[in-house]
Amino acid sequence: MSHTTDFDEWLTAAHAESGDFTMLFVLLRITDHTAEPLRAAWVHVMGDETRWPEMVRLFAGAGVQWSAAVFFRAGREGLVDDQLARSRLSALTRKLHEDRSLIRQGEFFNVDGLRLSLEERLPH
Known part of the structure; x- marks a missing residue:
């Protein structure tokens, strides 16, 4: 029996709130100084059955060593078509490469599906 992760709880609540939706995600490498975007894609969330282990299997296809993932809804309208999701x-x-603080606007999780928060580091 698997345990429920913060991701599972978020996804279930998000689906209960809005129904099916398209989710954008970005895999990140976290270092002491930055969160580096590595790969990104989208998935259509149909129902609330998707759990963290399934997402990790999906991420394996990216072929990168990642240490966190951030998720965003593709839009308020719920499901969007692939062309709009891609756009x-x-x-x-593009915006994340310019401004990592945008991660705070998404749902941010570590490799175990546990919620993370991004804290700003002040220059010394």
Whole structure:
């Protein structure tokens, strides 16, 4: 029997709130100084059965060593078509490369599906 993760709880609550939706996600490498975007994609969330182990299997296809993932809804309208998801993902990744603080606007989890928070480091 697997345990429930913060991701599982978030996804279940998000689906209960809005129904099926398209989710953009970005895999990140976290270091002492930055959160580096590595790969990004989207998935259509149909129902609330998706759990963290399934997402980890999906992430394995990216072929990168990642240490966190951040999730965003593709839009308020719930499900969006692939062309719109691709366009919004492209805009999101461009903005994330310029401003890592955008991670705070998403749902941010570590490799175990536990919620993370991004704290700003002040220059010395």
